[in-house]
Amino acid sequence: MPFTPATPSLFRDVSGQLVFLGTGTSVGVPVVGCVCPTCRSGDLRDSRTRTSVVMGLPGGTLLIDTTPDLRTQLIRERIERVDAVLYTHDHVDHVYGLDDLRPICFAAGRPIPLLCEERVELRIRKAFDYAFSTDPPTGGGVPKVVFERIGLASFDLLGQRVVPLRLRHGPSEVLGFRFGDVAYCTDTNCIPDETWPLLEGLDTLILDCLRPTWHPTHFSLEESLAVAARVNARRTLLVHMGHELGHAATSAVLPAGVELSYDGLSVPLV
Ligand SMILES: [Zn+2]
Numbered sequence: 001m002p003f004t005p006a007t008p009s010l011f012r013d014v015s016g017q018l019v020f021l022g023t024g025t026s027v028g029v030p031v032v033g034c035v036c037p038t039c040r041s042g043d044l045r046d047s048r049t050r051t052s053v054v055m056g057l058p059g060g061t062l063l064i065d066t067t068p069d070l071r072t073q074l075i076r077e078r079i080e081r082v083d084a085v086l087y088t089h090d091h092v093d094h095v096y097g098l099d100d101l102r103p104i105c106f107a108a109g110r111p112i113p114l115l116c117e118e119r120v121e122l123r124i125r126k127a128f129d130y131a132f133s134t135d136p137p138t139g140g141g142v143p144k145v146v147f148e149r150i151g152l153a154s155f156d157l158l159g160q161r162v163v164p165l166r167l168r169h170g171p172s173e174v175l176g177f178r179f180g181d182v183a184y185c186t187d188t189n190c191i192p193d194e195t196w197p198l199l200e201g202l203d204t205l206i207l208d209c210l211r212p213t214w215h216p217t218h219f220s221l222e223e224s225l226a227v228a229a230r231v232n233a234r235r236t237l238l239v240h241m242g243h244e245l246g247h248a249a250t251s252a253v254l255p256a257g258v259e260l261s262y263d264g265l266s267v268p269l270v
């Protein structure tokens, strides 16, 4: 007989799942001041906060990036704890919600590990100088975090093997990550030669796709579809979308096996 708790938890169990906290580009969708069909859409899938996911790994909950929407994302998805944060890169839409980790740190009673490359650590130390000051602000507290440097070597995190994937994002080098047969590749417009072999045999590919037309730092829809076809995962989910990609209209023209993600979507970790 399965055990049934008398009172269901207020919080969500994300074990074995990847949950899309946000799927939008850096300005979010709707875009402030825009009246295009996507920005005025009544379809909830057209409402996109900044791109991020959480994953329920064997040893705890992993958050990838801390977007400026982090607080509302965690509340919306009823996520109560984060055991580690992994960063893709140092752009504002992936970093500037770090302060929203404060209640998570208070509850954990210990610093939250932030795993990132050097450039991300330098950005965070500069942008959140009060959190690292010898004279911290009075009241309210600071996000208590501890940096752990990562590179291109695989590592174990929360009971899961993580394979970093070098990606290019215009002039920047950023990281994607592979967890088993699931890969997360946001904020990229070029997959370097050395990374392609690491994308073989995927079940689920989560892939950057900004808009229909070319962009200097993100894949266009055509470019994303070409990558999806080459990787040939069972399922490809597009993320980091702008308002040029309305959910229903774009979904209608995607090939089999490719879908637009949306805020709140969850997929199994395989
Ligand atoms: Zn971004």
Ligand SMILES: [Zn+2]
Residues within 6 Å of the ligand: 030, 031, 034, 035, 036, 037, 038, 039, 243
């Ligand atoms: Zn718009």
Ligand SMILES: [Zn+2]
Residues within 6 Å of the ligand: 089, 091, 169, 187
């Ligand atoms: Zn970026």
